[in-house]
Amino acid sequence: MNTSAGEAPSAQAPVTNVRILGKPDKESSGTVHIKHWTPQERLLRALKTFAIWFFIALLSVFIPILHFVLVPLALLLAFIFSFMAYGQSSVVLGGSGSCPFCSARLDIVRKPDRWPLDDICSSCSRHVRIEKA
Numbered sequence: 008m009n010t011s012a013g014e015a016p017s018a019q020a021p022v023t024n025v026r027i028l029g030k031p032d033k034e035s036s037g038t039v040h041i042k043h044w045t046p047q048e049r050l051l052r053a054l055k056t057f058a059i060w061f062f063i064a065l066l067s068v069f070i071p072i073l074h075f076v077l078v079p080l081a082l083l084l085a086f087i088f089s090f091m092a093y094g095q096s097s098v099v100l101g102g103s104g105s106c107p108f109c110s111a112r113l114d115i116v117r118k119p120d121r122w123p124l125d126d127i128c129s130s131c132s133r134h135v136r137i138e139k140a
């Protein structure tokens with residue numbers, strides 16, 4: 008849902024160094040960008056999420072028969088997803104590093120800000136654990 012141009016990882020979010028762990032003896036390093044939202048930004052995100060799902064509920068009114076299910080479902084999801092958006096105070100936007108096993112470039116995708124992160128190397132398909140350095 009973050010389509011604005013200001014959402015580019017390097018533009019707003021500070022860089023955090025991470026350790027990428029394979030087995031206990033395998034370790035490499037990398038960086039991630041972590042975005043922290045202010046309470047005002049969290050409220051704005053929640054309102055945006057609610058507005059999108061409310062709009063979906065409005066559009067569902069025009070679908071015969073299915074509107075009996077879709078309208079209440081979309082309204083329910085509007086409340087659930089907007090509360091979830093408000094509750095989320097930060098996110099790992101992504102980053103990169105090197106795989107501790109095969110040394111290939113490891114792209115870290117956008118994830119919830121819950122450490123340690125888990126990822127899979129796209130080159131050797133092995134599981135790696137990512138911790139803050």
Ligand SMILES: [Zn+2]
Nearest residue numbers: 106109128131
């Ligand atoms: Zn690898």
